Amino acid sequence: MPTVLSSSSSSSSSPSSVLRYLLIILLAFSSTNCIAKTTNATRKPRQLSVDYYARTCPQVDQLVGSVTSQQFKEAPVSAPATIRLFFHDCFVEGCDGSILISTKPGSKELAEKEAEDNKDLRVEGFQTVNKAKALVESKCPGVVSCADILAIAARDFIHLAGGPYYQVKKGRWDGRISMASRVGANIPRANFTLDQQLKLFNSKGLSLEDLVVLSGAHTIGFAHCKQFVSRLYNYKGTRQPDPAIDPRLLKALRMSCPPFGGNTDIVTPFDVTTPFVFDHAYYGNIEAKLGLLASDQALSLDPRTKPLVQQLGSNKLKFFQAFSQAMEKMGSIGVKRGRRHGEKRKDCSMHML
Ligand code: HEM
Known part of the structure; x- marks a missing residue:
């Protein structure tokens, strides 16, 4: 734009010609804005893609x-x-x-x-x-x-x-x-009922199936005592443990997690046998009352989710396929595109502004 104005000023520098150019520029601007507005309004949000960085960062x-x-x-x-x-x-x-x-x-x-x-x-x-x-x-x-x-x-x-x-x-x-x-x-809590978990997942566009499948991530990793101690001694005010815990697991968990004053840093594996292996053992565990969190155990107790828990527990390939798809779905929640909505940070811990 400035080039147009400066080149014009050397050939025809009268105020009226400058005005004419300004008018043309203004018209050009307003018409591109109109186009931009209509296309933005009608354009579907662009999808994520595997080769998004094919030209800019292929590796x-x-x-x-x-x-x-x-x-x-x-x-x-x-x-x-x-x-x-x-x-x-x-x-x-x-x-x-x-x-x-x-x-x-x-x-x-x-x-x-x-x-x-x-x-x-x-x-x-x-x-x-x-x-x-x-x-x-x-x-x-x-x-x-x-x-x-x-x-x-x-x-x-x-x-x-x-x-x-x-x-x-x-x-x-x-x-x-x-x-x-x-x-x-x-963020869902360890003591959430299935209905509470489902409500939250639904609000993110995820289904009951996605909830069951994504919870399979608890085949790996650990939880602190505070997340399940309420199941061990006085479940829902009964002064009894949660009846849905296997007695051997209960004994082991009580040893690391006393009712009061325990070490708050202690963690327990979700999957007692293979805590670092991503497999489908989670489902077999919750079927065998070896679930660590009440939210996990709920999935094998509720008739809405029990059949899927059984299927995934007996079919690793099905779990892996379903998990991959559900991760893609979770990975597209509330995605932002473009400078108007987001930024590309240089340091992930700091905003660009
Ligand atoms: C469905 C509802 C969920 C609830 C109530 C829940 C709750 C929890 C809790 C309480 C912990 C233990 C945190 C601690 O004590 O340090 C945990 C750990 C973990 N969660 Fe979930 N979670 C849920 C879903 C998910 C999903 C969808 C994923 C991933 C796809 C996931 C992946 C993990 C992993 C990998 C760990 C272990 C972290 C570590 O060892 O550092 N969770 N979750």
């Missing part, structure tokens, strides 16, 4: 992969840590990397990750994303979002731990909102 999966495989060797807990991190990211403000933001020094509003429900997210998940981001930035600066790196890293760890490999669709932008106050209502 992004390999770059993240080199970090995740190293991290898995050095600290296998990075696997459950990152898978859970991704879930907590997607359920609050959508899959937009908002969980990775640190509270601004001096800010009154705490960031998402400081919320009570996020306090136990392990540091290894954040470390993995930060390392991967640094490597990706060194090869393709300013191109790949933190949200996409988290999605890729979660997939890698599922596979590294023995689970399915699936293609990660990309194109998420990083969100500009990260508020602790928005977490509580969006």
Whole structure:
């Protein structure tokens, strides 16, 4: 635009010709705006795609992969840590990397990750994303979002731990909102009934089947005593343990988790036999009353979910296929596209502004 005006000023610099040019420019502007408005209004939101970075960072999966495989060797807990991190990211403000933001020094509003429900997210998940981001930035600066790196890293760890490999669709932008106050209502709790879990999952566009399938992620990782201690001694005020816990598991859990004053750092594996292996043992466990959380155990008790629990427990391939699809669905919750809605952070813990 300035070129047009300056070239015109040398050939015909009268005020009227300048005005004419301005008019043309104004008309051009308003007509492009009109086109932009109509196309924006009618255009469907662009979908995520596997080859989103084909031109700008074709090696992004390999770059993240080199970090995740190293991290898995050095600290296998990075696997459950990152898978859970991704879930907590997607359920609050959508899959937009908002969980990775640190509270601004001096800010009154705490960031998402400081919320009570996020306090136990392990540091290894954040470390993995930060390392991967640094490597990706060194090869393709300013191109790949933190949200996409988290999605890729979660997939890698599922596979590294023995689970399915699936293609990660990309194109998420990083969100500009990260508020602790928005977490509580969006993260399911260990004592949720099936109805409460379902209501929350439905509100994210996920079905009853997705809920059962995604809960299979609890085949890997650990939980703190406070998440299930209410089942061990005085379940729902009965002064008895939850009748849906196998007596041998109950005994073992009581040894590590006393009713009061226990070590708050102690964690127990979800899957007592293979806590670092991503398999379908979770379903067999909950069928055998070996579920750790009340929310897990509920899935094998309720007639709406029991048949699927049985199917997934007896068919690893079916679980792996269903899990891959459900992760893709979860990974597209509330996705942001474009500069108007998001940003591409250089440092995943800090907004660009
Ligand atoms: C369905 C409702 C869910 C509830 C109520 C729930 C609750 C929990 C709780 C209480 C913990 C233990 C946290 C701790 O004590 O440190 C946990 C851990 C975990 N959750 Fe979930 N979760 C749910 C769904 C999911 C989903 C959908 C995923 C992923 C797809 C997931 C992945 C994990 C993983 C991998 C861990 C282990 C983390 C670690 O060891 O660092 N969870 N979950």
